[in-house]
Amino acid sequence: MKLQPALSHIPYRMHPSHRLVLILVHVGFTLVLLAGCDSHARRKVVIRGSDTMVILVQRWAQAFMRAHPEISVQVAGGGTGTGIAALISGTADLASASRKISQKEYDEILAKHGKAPCEHVVAIDALTIYVHKSNPVSSLSLEQVAGIYRGLIRDWSEVGGIRQPIVAYGRESSSGTYAYFKERVLRGADFADEVQTLAGTAAIIAAVSTDPAGIGYGGVGYAKGVKALAIRLEDGQELMPSAEAAQSGTYPLARPLFFYSIGEAQGDIRRFIEFVRSLEGQSIAKASGFFEVPAIHNLRNSP
Amino acid sequence: MNASAPGSRLKAKRKLAEKLVEGLLFLLTLLACTMVVLIFAFVFREAAPLLKEERGEELGGLSELFVPKKWPGHESRFVWQPVATPPKVNILPLIFGSLKIALIALLFATPTALGAAIFVSRFLKQSLRKWVRLLIELWAAIPTVVLGVFALMVLAPFLQSLFGYHYRLNAMVAGLALGIALIPTLFALSEEALHEVPRELVEAALALGATTEQVIRRVVLPHALPGISAAMVLALGRALGETMIVLMSSGNAPVIDFRPTTSARTMTAAIAAELGEVVPQSLHWQILFFIGTLLFGISFALQRLSVWMLRRLRVEP
Numbered sequence: 001m002k003l004q005p006a007l008s009h010i011p012y013r014m015h016p017s018h019r020l021v022l023i024l025v026h027v028g029f030t031l032v033l034l035a036g037c038d039s040h041a042r043r044k045v046v047i048r049g050s051d052t053m054v055i056l057v058q059r060w061a062q063a064f065m066r067a068h069p070e071i072s073v074q075v076a077g078g079g080t081g082t083g084i085a086a087l088i089s090g091t092a093d094l095a096s097a098s099r100k101i102s103q104k105e106y107d108e109i110l111a112k113h114g115k116a117p118c119e120h121v122v123a124i125d126a127l128t129i130y131v132h133k134s135n136p137v138s139s140l141s142l143e144q145v146a147g148i149y150r151g152l153i154r155d156w157s158e159v160g161g162i163r164q165p166i167v168a169y170g171r172e173s174s175s176g177t178y179a180y181f182k183e184r185v186l187r188g189a190d191f192a193d194e195v196q197t198l199a200g201t202a203a204i205i206a207a208v209s210t211d212p213a214g215i216g217y218g219g220v221g222y223a224k225g226v227k228a229l230a231i232r233l234e235d236g237q238e239l240m241p242s243a244e245a246a247q248s249g250t251y252p253l254a255r256p257l258f259f260y261s262i263g264e265a266q267g268d269i270r271r272f273i274e275f276v277r278s279l280e281g282q283s284i285a286k287a288s289g290f291f292e293v294p295a296i297h298n299l300r301n302s303p
Numbered sequence: 304m305n306a307s308a309p310g311s312r313l314k315a316k317r318k319l320a321e322k323l324v325e326g327l328l329f330l331l332t333l334l335a336c337t338m339v340v341l342i343f344a345f346v347f348r349e350a351a352p353l354l355k356e357e358r359g360e361e362l363g364g365l366s367e368l369f370v371p372k373k374w375p376g377h378e379s380r381f382v383w384q385p386v387a388t389p390p391k392v393n394i395l396p397l398i399f400g401s402l403k404i405a406l407i408a409l410l411f412a413t414p415t416a417l418g419a420a421i422f423v424s425r426f427l428k429q430s431l432r433k434w435v436r437l438l439i440e441l442w443a444a445i446p447t448v449v450l451g452v453f454a455l456m457v458l459a460p461f462l463q464s465l466f467g468y469h470y471r472l473n474a475m476v477a478g479l480a481l482g483i484a485l486i487p488t489l490f491a492l493s494e495e496a497l498h499e500v501p502r503e504l505v506e507a508a509l510a511l512g513a514t515t516e517q518v519i520r521r522v523v524l525p526h527a528l529p530g531i532s533a534a535m536v537l538a539l540g541r542a543l544g545e546t547m548i549v550l551m552s553s554g555n556a557p558v559i560d561f562r563p564t565t566s567a568r569t570m571t572a573a574i575a576a577e578l579g580e581v582v583p584q585s586l587h588w589q590i591l592f593f594i595g596t597l598l599f600g601i602s603f604a605l606q607r608l609s610v611w612m613l614r615r616l617r618v619e620p
Contacts, residue, residue: 079579082579150376151378165469167469167470172576172577172579173386173576173577174577174578174579179386182386188388189376190374190376190377190384190391191384193378193382193383193384193396193556193558194556194558194566195556196470196472196554196555196556197554197555197556198555199550199551206456207472211471213469214471
């Protein structure tokens with residue numbers, strides 16, 4: 001308090017140029033804030049969910065918006081569970097999902113919205129096992145893959161490779177791919193503690209492509225710069241993650257990718273799904289490294 | 304009376320304005336303080352149900368987070384596999400991982416930053432000193448995600464080709480990248496501490512015939528020690544709280560392994576990677592918030608410690 005009278009006699013004058021800068025900064029921030037409000041002007045469809053699908057859905061959205069400039073399609077990832085949670089809370093119109101909706105999530109949507117979720121198969125993915133390009137191993141059985149990820153097989157020489165300890169790369173527990181792999185390959189068993197977890201399929205590809213001892217898993221569309229392994233079935237047949245094997249269901253790690261809507265999709269949301277399932281939409285899926293939905297999936301069904 | 308009236312009115316007006324501004328500033332301060340308290344309350348509230356011992360089959364009690372337990376199929380007795388049936392939620396691998404990486408980062412960053420600080424404060428010309436400081440401040444502005452990418456794409460392959468170890472992403476890579484992030488803080492604080500050493504002391508030592516090396520070792524460093532220690536403690540707090548770099552470059556495997564070239568999963572990385580798809584209010588959720596509370600407590604304690612060190616260890620000239 002004692003300082004106040006003394007201070008009040010010292011007039012503080014801001015240098016004019018400083019003041020100008022300060023004003024410009026404030027005006028700039030205000031404009032940015034105002035610009036944020038502008039997006040309400042267009043009709044919009046919000047899609048959240050699977051990280052595996054996020055690039056594909058973005059491509060669909062871009063192509064769709066070119067044909068329908070009055071509609072804005074907003075796409076975000078975060079994982080299948082996050083997407084379905086957003087669908088339940090009403091912050092997304094569609095959830096993209098790399099796994100089927102769980103009974104609990106189904107019940108929650110029914111309870112909260114009074115309508116059952118509606119499932120739309122939009123593409124087929126084939127979970128692919130990747131290794132480094134220099135790795136002589138070209139196929140593994142599902143049991144061998146499970147053995148590697150459970151820490152029971154620790155050296156490439158145990159599965160027909162050169163003598164070299166294996167470095168296994170996996171996904172974080174928040175990913176739909178993690179859940180699918182744990183269920184379908186490990187049959188519910190735990191991953192070994194030594195499995196390194198990375199934040200996305202792109203990170204896995206980056207790791208495996210530079211690590212001669214590495215092995216990883218992810219969508220078939222990402223398999224660039226690495227070697228995709230064939231899966232050896234019990235009868236000795238070796239299947240690459242190809243369109244035929246995935247669509248016919250003989251490839252053991254083929255999985256449908258879904259959109260979920262609340263009740264039958266209406267209006268713009270319906271228009272978007274129709275576009276995705278059209279010839280043009282499916283060719284985008286193919287160009288993105290996924291496979292087209294075979295005719296058998298063209299029935300809409302709920303669990 | 305009449306003559307002084309306009310003056311006093313002006314004074315009253317100014318008083319009122321001052322009071323208004325003072326009140327506004329008080330409100331803003333109050334807002335900032337409440338926010339800190341509210342954030343802590345929120346994090347703690349989400350973790351609180353853990354402290355009650357009534358989790359039943361899911362969790363025996365808080366001790367299960369720390370006590371070793373043998374699980375079939377796992378060699379280690381400290382297992383962090385929260386998304387599994389049954390969930391295995393020992394958080395010691397995470398605490399260990401945080402400490403391991405932070406230690407490596409400090410071991411790398413402290414000598415580097417201190418050496419640079421000694422050079423800049425004692426040997427560099429005054430005119431150049433300004434530029435070096437500016438450059439290092441610019442360094443502090445590098446987003447940690449950029450350092451993470453650098454560690455992942457450049458540092459990791461380079462170090463592996465140099466040393467030929469097994470895991471390309473490991474605690475050492477993360478520790479070095481984290482150290483890079485710590486250097487600006489460490490440098491700025493220790494340089495300031497070194498610079499504050501009174502000139503008279505240095506000149507007196509020189510007058511007594513001490514060599515430059517003796518002056519630095521016997522006079523300057525002891526005098527700046529409290530400041531340097533405080534800087535290290537602050538840097539440790541920063542290292543434990545850093546997320547992006549370790550998430551990207553440590554490999555994130557929750558193992559307890561004392562070798563620097565094996566992977567490690569930190570507390571922050573576990574929260575960042577797992578919270579996205581956790582069912583709210585589930586056991587996993589509560590444990591992640593419990594880890595958050597721990598981190599909060601640790602960084603608060605470290606921050607107080609550094610302030611205490613500055614005050615108590617100060618050598619009176």
